[in-house]
Amino acid sequence: MLPYQVPPPQNAEIVLLHDSRAVHDTAAVSLAAYAGASWVVATVKPGPNSGKATTPGAYVRGDTGQVVTPPERVQAVLIKEGTWQVVAGASIPGSYRWTEPLEQKRVLTPEDRYSPFIHGGTVLFRPAPQIKRLDDLGPVTLLFSDWAQEVAPALAFVQNRPTVFGDKLGPWEERELTPLLSGHNRLLAVCALRSLQAAGRLPPEAERVYLDRSAGQLASIVMYLMLAGPGVTEALAGQALDAARSTRDPARRSPLHLGAYAASIFGDPAAQTRAHAVLEALTAR
Amino acid sequence: MGPGCVCDPTTADDAFTPADAASQQCVLPCPTVEIEVNNTPTATDDLVQVQSVHPPGRPIVNCRIRAISSCPMAATIVLTNPDGRLRFPGSGDRTCSVTVPNDGSWVPFRISGETGSQAIGDAVIQAHCNTADGELKGQKALTVFWFDQPQINIAAGGQYALSGGRYTVTGANAVNYSAQARIRPAGVDCSAPQVRNLRIGILQTALASVVGRITWGNPAVRWRAGVAAGTTIRVPSQYRRTINLPTSSNDSEATVAPLYDQPGKGATLSANSLKPPVGCAGGGAATSYDTPANPAPATYTLPIRDAAAAEVADVDWQLTSVTVEPSFDTYVVVFNTASNEFSALRRRGWRVNVNSSAAGAQRAAPDAADAAVTANPLTAAPYGNDIVNQAANQVTAPVDAAVTTTFTK
Numbered sequence: 282m283l284p285y286q287v288p289p290p291q292n293a294e295i296v297l298l299h300d301s302r303a304v305h306d307t308a309a310v311s312l313a314a315y316a317g318a319s320w321v322v323a324t325v326k327p328g329p330n331s332g333k334a335t336t337p338g339a340y341v342r343g344d345t346g347q348v349v350t351p352p353e354r355v356q357a358v359l360i361k362e363g364t365w366q367v368v369a370g371a372s373i374p375g376s377y378r379w380t381e382p383l384e385q386k387r388v389l390t391p392e393d394r395y396s397p398f399i400h401g402g403t404v405l406f407r408p409a410p411q412i413k414r415l416d417d418l419g420p421v422t423l424l425f426s427d428w429a430q431e432v433a434p435a436l437a438f439v440q441n442r443p444t445v446f447g448d449k450l451g452p453w454e455e456r457e458l459t460p461l462l463s464g465h466n467r468l469l470a471v472c473a474l475r476s477l478q479a480a481g482r483l484p485p486e487a488e489r490v491y492l493d494r495s496a497g498q499l500a501s502i503v504m505y506l507m508l509a510g511p512g513v514t515e516a517l518a519g520q521a522l523d524a525a526r527s528t529r530d531p532a533r534r535s536p537l538h539l540g541a542y543a544a545s546i547f548g549d550p551a552a553q554t555r556a557h558a559v560l561e562a563l564t565a566r
Numbered sequence: 567m568g569p570g571c572v573c574d575p576t577t578a579d580d581a582f583t584p585a586d587a588a589s590q591q592c593v594l595p596c597p598t599v600e601i602e603v604n605n606t607p608t609a610t611d612d613l614v615q616v617q618s619v620h621p622p623g624r625p626i627v628n629c630r631i632r633a634i635s636s637c638p639m640a641a642t643i644v645l646t647n648p649d650g651r652l653r654f655p656g657s658g659d660r661t662c663s664v665t666v667p668n669d670g671s672w673v674p675f676r677i678s679g680e681t682g683s684q685a686i687g688d689a690v691i692q693a694h695c696n697t698a699d700g701e702l703k704g705q706k707a708l709t710v711f712w713f714d715q716p717q718i719n720i721a722a723g724g725q726y727a728l729s730g731g732r733y734t735v736t737g738a739n740a741v742n743y744s745a746q747a748r749i750r751p752a753g754v755d756c757s758a759p760q761v762r763n764l765r766i767g768i769l770q771t772a773l774a775s776v777v778g779r780i781t782w783g784n785p786a787v788r789w790r791a792g793v794a795a796g797t798t799i800r801v802p803s804q805y806r807r808t809i810n811l812p813t814s815s816n817d818s819e820a821t822v823a824p825l826y827d828q829p830g831k832g833a834t835l836s837a838n839s840l841k842p843p844v845g846c847a848g849g850g851a852a853t854s855y856d857t858p859a860n861p862a863p864a865t866y867t868l869p870i871r872d873a874a875a876a877e878v879a880d881v882d883w884q885l886t887s888v889t890v891e892p893s894f895d896t897y898v899v900v901f902n903t904a905s906n907e908f909s910a911l912r913r914r915g916w917r918v919n920v921n922s923s924a925a926g927a928q929r930a931a932p933d934a935a936d937a938a939v940t941a942n943p944l945t946a947a948p949y950g951n952d953i954v955n956q957a958a959n960q961v962t963a964p965v966d967a968a969v970t971t972t973f974t975k
Binding site for chain 2 (some may be wrong): 284294295298332333334335336339340341342343344345346347349354355356357358360382383384385386387388389393394395396399446468542545546549550553556
């Protein structure tokens with residue numbers, strides 16, 4: 282399996298940022314935001330100018346080397362442009378092009394950290410006839426590419442049980458969620474784990490066992506939730522740290538490392554501190 | 567004073583007529599009086615916050631006084647504060663004259679705190695008959711609470727590096743704040759209305775400066791189709807985007823202003839950014855963080871036109887360096903969550919002066935220690951990032967228009 286065929290192989294830093302955002306986005310995905318609506322999973326292929334800065338309307342006079350700028354003061358912008366191919370969902374291939382101001386921001390968004398519209402990726406979004414800006418796509422979730430086929434059954438499940446991942450977790454919801462943890466659909470498993478964790482319905486020791494039994498990208502996301510998800514307790518973070526310390530298999534450390542790294546990027550300061558402890562434990566061996 | 571009131575005239579030699587009664591000072595023995603601070607008989611709210619120096623301000627507490635012994639007429643009571651900890655309520659108001667009716671009804675007056683109490687109840691309002699040194703008819707002990715041990719700690723965090731098209735700190739923050747102060751004197755009831763809305767928080771002024779420069783160089787040309795061989799163009803060798811904060815400003819956003827951060831708001835950074843003072847339940851350090859960063863696209867591109875205004879090529883300049891250069895003054899403040907008023911207790915400066923092309927660790931640099939506040943923190947909008955993001959404060963232009971690179975197809 283080549284898990285990251287899209288985006289095409291790039292430098293290690295870009296791949297790490299891609300995977301970190303995919304962990305974050307999957308851990309935070311709101312299936313209800315897509316269920317019942319028009320949605321699409323698509324592989325995004327950025328155009329050659331995507332990610333470049335420019336000044337709209339400005340140009341260079343090649344004969345003199347002089348820069349000519351529009352009479353009105355125009356800011357430099359970031360170009361995002363490209364095409365997408367549908368992987369799942371009812372939509373036809375499409376294209377996008379918009380620009381974004383190069384702004385100073387108080388807080389960086391996941392899109393600022395890694396943009397699939399600049400570097401590529403597999404994204405879940407709501408297609409629109411006219412795409413002039415990022416918000417036109419609705420909530421954008423960057424997925425690991427081999428999770429794409431799990432979206433449709435997950436959304437069908439949620440459409441039939443609209444309150445199952447809601448804020449209030451009653452006995453009925455708990456009965457529905459628990460089997461999802463051991464089901465075949467990883468998206469549903471992640472959403473179930475997040476809801477149970479937020480409601481405090483899963484003992485830290487049980488979540489540790491779930492982490493130990495998870496593999497690959499799912500293990501990364503479970504680690505992320507244990508460090509930066511809703512309802513994290515010190516006991517839960519302690520289980521995550523203990524899992525890192527007791528991992529002897531080098532191949533096993535990689536997904537745990539990715540989950541902790543994503544928590545260090547996207548988590549709050551407390552999550553960052555917890556994540557750094559896990560990263561230190563994983564690299565100390 | 568009603569007609570028929572029997573009282574001694576202010577000067578014994580003066581002839582007294584009923585017509586004079588309304589205008590002359592009466593020196594009848596005054597009634598015994600009762601004073602309530604915060605308009606309640608409760609002792610635990612006999613409190614007033616000390617004045618704020620930066621910004622100037624005086625939290626006011628409403629009080630009241632009434633006669634509790636019989637008197638045939640209204641009396642003049644002069645309120646004083648011999649210990650000097652109080653004012654009534656302006657800075658120059660050392661006494662307050664009130665007319666206390668003889669029917670036992672309350673008369674309002676207001677106080678503010680001038681200097682802090684050393685012990686509970688060491689600020690005393692005295693009620694004197696007619697003059698400031700007249701007979702003492704009542705008194706009330708209260709407390710001017712204040713804050714000591716203020717600290718604004720700023721710890722440098724992670725290193726700056728290029729990541730995902732930004733020059734920023736990844737997986738950590740540029741700086742982490744910790745702010746605290748202790749309420750004094752010991753024993754203040756933190757559930758009292760004058761205290762319960764007070765929190766220790768953080769306020770930050772972004773100082774006027776260039777806050778960043780992004781430089782692109784090493785231009786490469788992409789010729790458009792159909793351009794004739796031998797076509798020659800010249801382009802600037804380097805391009806730079808300079809970001810400027812022309813005036814110092816509050817580093818905040820509308821939802822959390824005037825503070826840098828508040829929990830539970832739209833632009834919240836840290837859920838622990840407001841904390842009760844040490845000495846109150848739940849008291850401790852308020853924390854937040856900051857990571858000034860600059861967008862750093864790897865490429866800057868512009869079309870190239872020939873003398874006939876036809877586009878013949880595109881030129882891509884490659885990112886060569888990014889700087890982040892802002893400076894800040896950060897304050898620990900006492901903040902009233904109900905009124906949005908604050909008082910700055912201590913300040914500490916810090917700055918970022920990092921360069922992606924420089925050698926060595928690139929980190930924020932806080933001042934070695936915090937210091938006394940000497941100026942009022944800025945609070946008004948527009949806020950720092952709003953100013954920086956205005957087109958007028960972002961200039962993208964050749965570094966030196968005279969230095970060009972020539973390409974020939």
